[in-house]
Amino acid sequence: MKLIRHPYFFIALALYVLIRLGRMNQMFTGWLNDHATDLLCMPIVLSILLLVTQVLKKDKNLTLPWYAVALTVVYWSIYFEWYLPKQSGIYTSDQMDVYMYIIGGIAYFFWQKSVFKRQMPLRPEHLPLDKASN
């Protein structure tokens, strides 16, 4: 829940929606139009996946390990850049998009690390004396 409510998540989501809408009337050109959504989609998707995992595992402090992030990046790269272009003409295979997924995954991992590092566990010395023994 922490990442979903984080300002960075909203900024990434707003940018993603804006660029996707911009594609309809050619608002943006170049890198912003071609690759920015691929860069943004990994942090957005992984934040949602973290929420789902936290709910299923009933642990709100759970974080995604590096191999789960890597698995998602590899899966999305294969699915969108290799499998779907072979199946449908609307998808194009682009090596640059794979790099964007990887950068997005790494950025997500360090962002998650920084957000969850700040929380301090409730230590016995911070509790009132009658509760500290529990």
Added chain:
Amino acid sequence: MIERKCTKCGTWNKDEDHCTSCGAALSPKAIDQEKEIKRKEEEANKQPSKFDLFLEKSKNSKFWIVRVGYYIMYSVTLIVGAFGAFVAWMVAMANA
């Protein structure tokens, strides 16, 4: 110097976290901690759902294959993998 009046017994306290007379939480930090403790107690006393019971049963099953199944199916990697694939499929469907 901050002075706080206890909402429970009405005693005026100096900058204390808890009331010197009745021990009730006074400072925002102490109130937050009290809420957190209450939430944890409520969580501990809550009746387990059917899903919880199913998980507990699978985890402690006498059949080793069920226990192995539990650890594989309930692992973070599998949950992330399965939902990641589902989200990818949904995005692909939205584009099509």
